[in-house]
Amino acid sequence: MGRVQRKRDERVRRIVAAAAEVFGERGYEAANLEDVAERLDVTKGSLYYYFAGKDELATAAVETLGTDWTERLEKLDTPGGAAERLRALLREHIAIAVREYPAALRLFLVPDSWPDDLRARIRELRRRHDLVFRRVVREGVAAGEFAVVDEDAALQALHASMSQAPLWCSHLAGDAQDRAMDHLADTLMKLVAPD
Amino acid sequence: MGRVQRKRDERVRRIVAAAAEVFGERGYEAANLEDVAERLDVTKGSLYYYFAGKDELATAAVETLGTDWTERLEKLDTPGGAAERLRALLREHIAIAVREYPAALRLFLVPDSWPDDLRARIRELRRRHDLVFRRVVREGVAAGEFAVVDEDAALQALHASMSQAPLWCSHLAGDAQDRAMDHLADTLMKLVAPD
Amino acid sequence: MGRVQRKRDERVRRIVAAAAEVFGERGYEAANLEDVAERLDVTKGSLYYYFAGKDELATAAVETLGTDWTERLEKLDTPGGAAERLRALLREHIAIAVREYPAALRLFLVPDSWPDDLRARIRELRRRHDLVFRRVVREGVAAGEFAVVDEDAALQALHASMSQAPLWCSHLAGDAQDRAMDHLADTLMKLVAPD
């Protein structure tokens, strides 16, 4: 992989980052390529040299954002039992959602009209993301630290609550926001609390 | 209020219903008036006889849907303690979300660009809706039946989880879907479980 | 002509008056029938019972306004020489323009696309209106009171100046407006001043 390829990859990376911002802020439909280009100081047309169209760009954005997010959670190597580790995961996930991707919810609400392969890739992304949490939950349950009514239900509730956190946390200021995020994490821990 | 007015009201009601469907399915941006009109077997222009524009129509849809939903929950007169009543509320709310308004989440994700008064009305709607749950939770806590880390956090988690339920319940068939909904309700009860 | 016909005439008269206001304020293109109807507390559709369409209504408005205006000038029976009479005509014309039909200029700027017969009627109106002034000017010239380079040019200048008077007189307050109108009339008298 030569210098040329590296340069191209870097270019793509920056485009996707910009796209993730715009799509995240406005959602797929309301986002427009002009704004993505503007953020990169290039023209709309240039994007087509790297991406076949809006769909592909949005998919790449979702993919990158999803992967980054997942990896940051995967790297979070907290020592201790399942409870400590889950608590750390929740806190980190909420922090990322509120601070960095306040509109990720919109970003993941992809149009139903997308081709199957794009949808499949996104589903796969979510599955991998979900696995980070699911593993800890499952270990906690096995170790008797946690108890769940239903694993799927618990995980859905966790994800849903975290992804909507920005909707009511964003408008809070520094300390109050921190406290709200902590309270949410603590609250969600109850979902897997032993009886 | 004469026959004419009644007829107009009925007409408006049907338009709003159609709009709620379309906006709910596609979200505000992706929805278009052509589709709303088509569902009513009229032409686009006719809608403007009843509504000043897309915004107003969407607001009406959100408002109607929100009010109906809240009222159905308010009417739910379950006997018993806070736990029984909350459980019934959760189950009903989830059922409505999954069966009748699978895309309500999208509908409530209103554009940031809306005028303040529209946003204010929507916020008010949500507040009233929230109150139905908040009251029961508060009573349960007072009665020692429930314990919450933080009232706001608990309620946010409840709402978020329920509103996203369709995303993973819709594709399930009859019995499996019922079971999933029950599991979710039971899971969410843990959020307020006493220690 | 029975009571029915009289009632209809009265109805037509009021519609035309409202139309003259609206067309005068906005000009032909920008005016819309909804506003005309609203001013009369009726619905758009009703207007079609009396007029075949927008064109006919506008023509009637122009015609009525033109006729009224002309008749008021014709009735102005000032004693004295041509100078006194012309001065009175100018002053009255300007007053009507500024106070009552500040946008008459817009009203008379009819679209080029109108059918020939409508245009012909309007031209005839203007001719009759013009005649009121032309007669006095001609008499003044014959009597040696006036001198004109060219009768047509003088009359065109008179009309143009008077019809645009509202553009710079409307924003003036009571006395100042009166003075401006007087000055304009005096100024225009110079157009026919003897050498």
Next chain:
Amino acid sequence: MGRVQRKRDERVRRIVAAAAEVFGERGYEAANLEDVAERLDVTKGSLYYYFAGKDELATAAVETLGTDWTERLEKLDTPGGAAERLRALLREHIAIAVREYPAALRLFLVPDSWPDDLRARIRELRRRHDLVFRRVVREGVAAGEFAVVDEDAALQALHASMSQAPLWCSHLAGDAQDRAMDHLADTLMKLVAPD
């Protein structure tokens, strides 16, 4: 300023010229972008690459036309006294109105609904245009060559008469038209004639 910019400027210039034609012929409301585009052999949408909307295009048209017109009059360096110079100005102004911008009157009758800044720019344009005439009139008065009842009234009358000249001159043929224009200019000179 590179070749690209020059090309863009030229493009803009041609668009504005086309717009001035269309707006001038039909007035603001009746004019439509389709027609402007058609005259340039492009599609409607292309205009938006250069102008934000109908308002901006119309303003540019008014501005360009107004500036050009004023500059042509300013460059008119006639020798002689105030009378000779005013006579030349009138003649040139009338010629431009009749021959080149027969519907400028319509163009300058901007909608009341325009934003204040657009209206302000147009007013400024008119002020500068007016100044060309006002200066000569004032000099003539100072030199005792002219006498006016009221400077403002005289100038308003001059402008109004000239701007409406096309309404009755356009339909005249070659020589007759020339003569009519001359007569108008001579007639208007009387407005400032000494007593």
Next chain:
DNA sequence: AATGAATGAGCTTTCATTCAT
């Protein structure tokens, strides 16, 4: 590789006009 330009389809909105009642 990137740009400026253009396109065309699709959207929201307006409004003269028609018509059953």
Next chain:
DNA sequence: TATGAATGAAAGCTCATTCAT
């Protein structure tokens, strides 16, 4: 007579997409 309702054509505007340079 008058109304409420609906229509359809046309307007202004947006934007993903294409393409010559």
